Amino acid sequence: MTSKRRKDIDWPVPLRTRDNALGTAVREYAQSTEETRGEAAVYARVAARVAGRDRRVSVMAAGFVITGVLATAVVLLVVRHRMTAGSSSRVTVASSSILPGSAPPRPTSIAASLPSARSSQTAPAPTTASIRLAALPVSLPTGKVTLVNQATAVLSTDAVVSARAQTGGTEIVLNKGSIELHVLPRAPGNDFAVSAGLYRFTVVGTAFTVSQTRSRLELVVSEGTVAVWRGSKRLATVGAGAQWAVDVNPAASARLPASRAQAEPSSDTAMVAPLSPETHALVPPPVSAPVANVAGATAGPSTSSLVPAPASASSARAATPAAPVALRRDCGQLAASKRAQEALTCYQEQAAQNGLSGETALYELARLWRDSFGELDRALAALQAQRSRFPNGVLRTEADLSIIELLPRLHRHADALAESERFLAAHPKAERSGEIHLLRGNIFREVLRDLDHAEREYALGAGARGRAGDDNRFMHAVCLEALGRMEQARKAYEAYLLQSDAMHTAEAKKRLEQLHP
């Protein structure tokens, strides 16, 4: 049965034998990926590994490494999940985070649902809980809560709030309901922020109330100054006595609300004027008055020791949240899906950042300008900016190589020679030195008509592997012939033809025959 099936199978003719575009592509790729290496140095490494390493040790080591990686991944996943927990997620109260002797939280009230802005009320007789925040988020009980050394908070009965403290600041996440906060003065760089949906409020020693319902998010500031953020964009700075509100549509939370123009001043320093009580059913509180929450119910008195600090430019910058992870990944996805214009905008925004994000964004920007838009000048400018901003960056070598490649395309051959010379001096054993020597040889030969220098460059690159090495060896022979050094040229051609994988065999044979008397 099996043999019959074997006979039945009609194997097709390989694509590489076809005389069409597909066949050409396959042949060209096969040719370009031919490999000729098998040197003694590589053999020595293999032999050393076989001789020197015990397999059991390697298996155990691999096992430990895999276990470690998996454990780290799980921990990171959990941390990430908690960091990005949205409005649907609930965080349970960690009992260890409650100080001994303090009143326990009321989990039943935390789980309360069906929010309504107008029905939300603060607890009539709030139980005071004292909570010391830690790196892991904890749910805050409703009523009055003291966040040790941080703030005092009053949560409405329907509030769902979690909080955590870590290096760099304290983060409160308001999923539902209302929270009124009196924040203690804080050291620079130690921020206090409240996140509600897509918005974020950063404060420096102030008293304010944030309320969130299904359709509306409101901020009322009684003391100090609060900055309003959405992602990495600063929307407004709200001063004492003012309030800020935005309509939120939970069905399409990713979209901006209809009242964006009102709620999001274009200027970073713009203050939001108090909204009229008739329009929003909110009473703007006086500066010295106790803070009123959404329902207008009484709240804890304003503590006289609280010193409101103005939100200076530096503190605002320090409070700027890092660009979301999703944003950074989106740029690559946009580029991969060939949405070049959007990817360009994305990378331009990201390029303003520091560190690896900014560096890779600049590098990717250059690639986009070069490959997708054909704007070589702009690509060069981006690469030079990358090199200037990140002189010791991880992509420095790539930037150097890209610049070397771009300059001849911009007809800046002298600059290309100078740039490549610097690169070769700094990286004499660079993996791509063969290609650089080939490029330099071509410039000397084709543009500057300087065969002496061209021959020298080709000779230097003759030892390279792959196609660049092959081209260098062939062009070296050609240069020798053009310089009239016939005997050397003949030997060079003969040596070249001895290679089993020479790509210019026909041309080399023809030239060699002409050299013979």
Add this chain to the structure above:
Amino acid sequence: MAVNIRLGAGSKSEQVTPQTATRGTPRPLITRCVLGEDQAWRDLHRNYYPVASRFLRRMGISASDLDDACQEVFVQVFRYLARFEQRANFQTWLYKLCLSQASRIRRRRRVYEVLDWLTGRDSSIRRDALELEWSDSMVVERVKQALDQMKPAHKEVFVLFEFEGVEGEEIARILRCPHATVRRRLHYARQEFETLLRAETAEDGKS
């Protein structure tokens, strides 16, 4: 250089002894290797390293991983050659080892991608940046892109048949699957390759 090759106790390779091996002349390279001839190992490496390297590269192993991948394959060859039964062609066995290695690297890459996702780094950017290959022509680049996007099962058959020139029956032995499966995969692989190549060409034309 001394290479310590441990012959597995009780393995079938023990049938090869100096007495049996010297009957015919010249002795096959594999037999000489099993007998521990240093020069034979060197010859084996020199002859087959290009095969492994070329195949792994065509299977999508990046330039930065290629040397390590080849080294790993030959470490396996050196360790387990004594157990190689010599019923099949050595190159067939080498292809099998390369496919396993390529699969391991794919899995490792996925782990790295997950870690990159967790730490917020963009792996595609990093990978692209590290694999700057501006000597490749447009056609080669398009073929490479198309191969990268092919399904692994299709790519294995396609690369072996179209680029390595391995016959269908041999591929079936390498992949340990029926001939008809190889034929079917080849059919779909060709369709996929052509579609991807056309898409790449169209995209390049637009940009």
